[in-house]
Amino acid sequence: xxxxxxxxxxxxxxxxxxxxxxxxxxxxxxxxxxxxxxxxxxxxxxxxxxxxxxxxxxxxxxxxxxxxxxxxxxxxxxxxxxxxxxxxxxxxxxxxxxxxxxxxxxxxxxxxxxxxxxxxxxxxxxxxxxxxxxxxxxxxxxxxxxxxxxxxxxxxxxxxxxxxxxxxxxxxxxxxxxxxxxxxxxxxxxxxxxxxxxxxxxxxxxxxxxxxxxxxxxxxxxxxxxxxxxxxxx
Amino acid sequence: xxxxxxxxxxxxxxxxxxxxxxxxxxxxxxxxxxxxxxxxxxxxxxxxxxxxxxxxxxxxxxxxxxxxxxxxxxxxxxxxxxxxxxxxxxxxxxxxxxxxxxxxxxxxxxxxxxxxxxxxxxxxxxxxxxxxxxxxxxxxxxxxxxxxxxxxxxxxxxxxxxxxxxxxxxxxxxxxxxxxxxxxxxxxxxxxxxxxxxxxxxxxxxxxxxxxxxxxxxxxxxxxxxxxxxxxxx
Numbered sequence: 001x002x003x004x005x006x007x008x009x010x011x012x013x014x015x016x017x018x019x020x021x022x023x024x025x026x027x028x029x030x031x032x033x034x035x036x037x038x039x040x041x042x043x044x045x046x047x048x049x050x051x052x053x054x055x056x057x058x059x060x061x062x063x064x065x066x067x068x069x070x071x072x073x074x075x076x077x078x079x080x081x082x083x084x085x086x087x088x089x090x091x092x093x094x095x096x097x098x099x100x101x102x103x104x105x106x107x108x109x110x111x112x113x114x115x116x117x118x119x120x121x122x123x124x125x126x127x128x129x130x131x132x133x134x135x136x137x138x139x140x141x142x143x144x145x146x147x148x149x150x151x152x153x154x155x156x157x158x159x160x161x162x163x164x165x166x167x168x169x170x171x172x173x174x175x176x177x178x179x180x181x182x183x184x185x186x187x188x189x190x191x192x193x194x195x196x197x198x199x200x201x202x203x204x205x206x207x208x209x210x211x212x213x214x215x216x217x218x219x220x221x222x223x224x225x226x227x228x229x230x231x232x233x234x
Numbered sequence: 235x236x237x238x239x240x241x242x243x244x245x246x247x248x249x250x251x252x253x254x255x256x257x258x259x260x261x262x263x264x265x266x267x268x269x270x271x272x273x274x275x276x277x278x279x280x281x282x283x284x285x286x287x288x289x290x291x292x293x294x295x296x297x298x299x300x301x302x303x304x305x306x307x308x309x310x311x312x313x314x315x316x317x318x319x320x321x322x323x324x325x326x327x328x329x330x331x332x333x334x335x336x337x338x339x340x341x342x343x344x345x346x347x348x349x350x351x352x353x354x355x356x357x358x359x360x361x362x363x364x365x366x367x368x369x370x371x372x373x374x375x376x377x378x379x380x381x382x383x384x385x386x387x388x389x390x391x392x393x394x395x396x397x398x399x400x401x402x403x404x405x406x407x408x409x410x411x412x413x414x415x416x417x418x419x420x421x422x423x424x425x426x427x428x429x430x431x432x433x434x435x436x437x438x439x440x441x442x443x444x445x446x447x448x449x450x451x452x453x454x455x456x457x458x459x460x461x462x463x464x465x466x467x468x
Contacts, residue, residue, distance in 0.1 A: 053338060053371065062327075065327050067327070067330045067334075068334055069333075069334055069337060072330050072333045072334055072337070073330075075329070075330070075333070076326050076327070076329070076330040079326035079329065080326050092310050092313035092314050093299050093301070093310070095309070095310070095313065096301045096306050096307075096309070096310040099303075099306045099309070100301075100302055100303055100306055103303060103306070104287060137287065
């Protein structure tokens with residue numbers, strides 16, 4: 001069994017929404033950790049060895065144990081440091097609902113968000129529409145899950161707050177890029193307030209990147225992609 | 235909180251690997267259930283209402299509660315009927331590993347399996363290669379997780395056994411269709427034995443479809459797909 005006192009490291013990148021998830025979870029649990037920062041556009045040998053199946057950040061290193069996949073890491077953190085505030089709801093049905101919407105965020109919302117930003121032509125339009133539709137569904141889920149409290153998880157940040165909240169930085173990048181509001185008083189009043197409260201939370205504010213910093217990352221990724229597309233195959 | 239004594243129904247289809255997962259979990263827990271069988275190629279109004287986001291089977295109905303997404307349903311069953319044999323491992327790290335490979339099965343293995351069967355040309359070839367590579371990774375995972383015992387979950391069927399095992403019926407369909415062995419003594423000796431033990435288990439044998447029955451379903455799906463492709467758009 002993993003001991004909660006063993007050293008904790010996170011292989012991640014400050015601009016990655018997925019890598020932000022373990023960090024917020026560790027902060028909620030008041031666990032000290034070290035960040036092993038990956039360079040954008042370049043996977044370290046250490047990362048390739050730590051996550052040979054997906055070759056992706058984040059990876060949690062806890063003593064001699066490696067845990068991959070951001071939401072699985074959040075659940076692991078919740079279970080190992082079980083005496084600190086809970087991240088997943090205690091009731092099985094509430095847990096199932098939180099996991100359902102977290103899976104929706106990863107499988108439907110994130111791909112549409114990505115397509116709306118880096119896609120072209122009709123695919124970009126379709127991505128934007130799907131993202132807006134997804135936000136409407138998530139607004140409804142927020143109303144039902146939060147029951148008038150500030151977070152999806154009630155009075156405290158929970159699993160679904162972390163799952164969705166990590167995308168708020170990039171959502172703002174898209175808003176700025178399209179010069180439009182994706183969260184507003186008319187269509188998503190709950191999520192609009194939630195986003196502000198979430199980003200100001202002590203477990204979040206130090207790890208949520210600024211919009212301008214993310215725009216610079218976005219330009220760098222575009223340059224790397226263009227260079228890769230124009231370089232001859234090896 | 236959901237009461238374990240409330241009536242249980244599963245909206246599913248006997249030929250669906252995903253719909254098989256809740257049934258195996260309920261059998262492990264010795265929970266009586268009723269099957270609400272969906273017709274192949276036709277989604278009932280009840281299903282559309284029960285799972286409006288994904289419009290997919292399976293859906294678990296427990297009293298007045300609805301739970302969607304097959305692996306989330308299995309976790310829900312494990313948590314509600316917690317006094318019966320456990321499905322997920324008790325150690326947080328073992329749980330994380332089981333969830334990691336179950337996610338691999340759904341996100342990587344299943345899509346490659348589908349592509350190898352219904353894809354065409356190069357995509358079909360690539361799907362077959364990815365599926366074979368996936369089975370090699372799963373063989374390695376089996377050796378590590380089972381530690382010489384019959385199941386991924388040790389001496390009892392666990393989460394990852396259910397996640398992967400539900401595809402064994404369709405794996406046999408592909409083996410028959412391609413006249414090749416996907417599980418064999420040389421490359422996947424562990425999985426070969428595991429598959430036999432899994433399919434003969436009392437919680438599995440009555441819900442695992444016969445290969446010939448699935449081949450008939452496969453023909454029906456092909457006919458429905460062809461009819462849909464040739465009908466004028468509405």
